[in-house]
Amino acid sequence: MAQTTQTEALPSHEEAVYRRPAALTETQMRYCPGCTHGTAHRLIAEVLDELELTDRTVAIATVGCSVYAYEYFNTDSVQAAHGRGPAVATGIKRTSPDSIVFTYQGDGDLAAIGLSEVIHSAQRGECITVLFLNNAVFGMTRGQMAPTTLVGQRTTTTPQGRDPKLEGTPMMICEMLSGIPGVAYLARETMIDPKTVADARRSIKKAFQAQADGAGFSLVELVSSCPAWWHKSPLESLHWIRDEMLTQYPLKVFVDYKRQD
Amino acid sequence: MKHSYRVAINAEHCKACGLCIEFCPQDVLGFASTRNDAGFYPAEVQDQANCIGCLRCAMMCPDACIEIWRLVSADDRVAAAESVTR
Numbered sequence: 001m002a003q004t005t006q007t008e009a010l011p012s013h014e015e016a017v018y019r020r021p022a023a024l025t026e027t028q029m030r031y032c033p034g035c036t037h038g039t040a041h042r043l044i045a046e047v048l049d050e051l052e053l054t055d056r057t058v059a060i061a062t063v064g065c066s067v068y069a070y071e072y073f074n075t076d077s078v079q080a081a082h083g084r085g086p087a088v089a090t091g092i093k094r095t096s097p098d099s100i101v102f103t104y105q106g107d108g109d110l111a112a113i114g115l116s117e118v119i120h121s122a123q124r125g126e127c128i129t130v131l132f133l134n135n136a137v138f139g140m141t142r143g144q145m146a147p148t149t150l151v152g153q154r155t156t157t158t159p160q161g162r163d164p165k166l167e168g169t170p171m172m173i174c175e176m177l178s179g180i181p182g183v184a185y186l187a188r189e190t191m192i193d194p195k196t197v198a199d200a201r202r203s204i205k206k207a208f209q210a211q212a213d214g215a216g217f218s219l220v221e222l223v224s225s226c227p228a229w230w231h232k233s234p235l236e237s238l239h240w241i242r243d244e245m246l247t248q249y250p251l252k253v254f255v256d257y258k259r260q261d
Numbered sequence: 262m263k264h265s266y267r268v269a270i271n272a273e274h275c276k277a278c279g280l281c282i283e284f285c286p287q288d289v290l291g292f293a294s295t296r297n298d299a300g301f302y303p304a305e306v307q308d309q310a311n312c313i314g315c316l317r318c319a320m321m322c323p324d325a326c327i328e329i330w331r332l333v334s335a336d337d338r339v340a341a342a343e344s345v346t347r
Contacts, residue, residue: 013333014267018319020328029324033301034278038323045325194284194320227278234278 021045023054023074030068034234036224037065039191040133040200041072044102047205048075053212057100058092060085062114064106065140066133083114086121089128100211102129108138111147111171118173122217125182129207130219132173135226136245143229147171150248155229174221174254184216184257185209188249190223192238196251206256215257223249264331266314268306271326275303281318281327287311290318 070077
């Protein structure tokens with residue numbers, strides 16, 4: 001790292017306690033200040049490093065704020081068309097079964113235009129990992145209503161708040177997928193304080209482990225913030241997740257292939 | 262043995278979201294008084310001696326710009342070697 005602060009004369013020796021993961025490039029991420037996309041990227045990179053999968057991983061960047069994910073991960077990458085991440089991942093995984101393939105999709109990408117792709121991938125039990133960032137709006141296109149928008153939440157296309165009679169109710173992706181036999185790991189996590197960040201990291205690790213073990217389809221939903229289009233500060237956004245979003249989207253491990261129920 | 266730590270913040274990548282400052286239990290961090298090239302007042306280390314190496318700032322940083330180092334003095338290494346041989 002180039003620019004570091006150094007306040008005192010160094011003693012004879014230093015040990016790294018925490019370093020930027022090697023699976024992240026040095027490129028500065030283009031996300032808004034306080035957006036938890038960056039936290040999710042960092043956790044994925046940490047897990048790839050820890051499991052020593054970085055060299056054989058293919059990242060699928062999809063459309064949305066995370067469209068530049070291929071610049072941030074130190075892995076091979078493919079940019080898929082809007083919503084088609086799991087379909088592209090299926091092709092890559094089937095043609096090179098030794099690679100570790102993951103898609104990184106937002107809620108507009110996965111829950112709106114790409115809903116059929118993710119459901120069919122789960123139904124086929126494809127050995128891929130899907131990281132699903134749920135921030136309840138279309139962030140890239142200036143905050144329109146997404147399928148995951150909360151009832152009553154104001155967005156640019158629901159200025160009076162989402163009305164369930166007009167626009168329906170929030171889409172619960174994990175609940176939809178939880179009954180499918182091909183799913184090996186399915187969890188909903190968030191990243192609002194150090195504890196939940198650690199929990200999210202554990203779930204991401206298990207999802208990649210499920211793929212490495214060939215157990216089947218794995219998906220981790222990360223309830224994320226969008227400070228820009230929620231019109232809140234980064235910290236207020238985290239509090240809004242805790243107070244509002246987690247009542248709609250409770251944190252839970254839905255399916256764990258290693259757990260015997 | 263009480264360790265001391267050095268927090269290194271990549272000031273050019275910091276976007277001043279302030280999450281590291283909010284979650285630091287020891288008030289080690291604060292905002293700088295000068296802007297970086299992107300126009301943000303980045304987080305900076307203001308009270309290094311108070312750091313307990315809990316990594317909460319690094320865990321919350323969305324831009325992965327925090328690195329944490331443990332300082333190991335020559336005395337510490339002698340003590341560690343002695344404890345192994347003992």
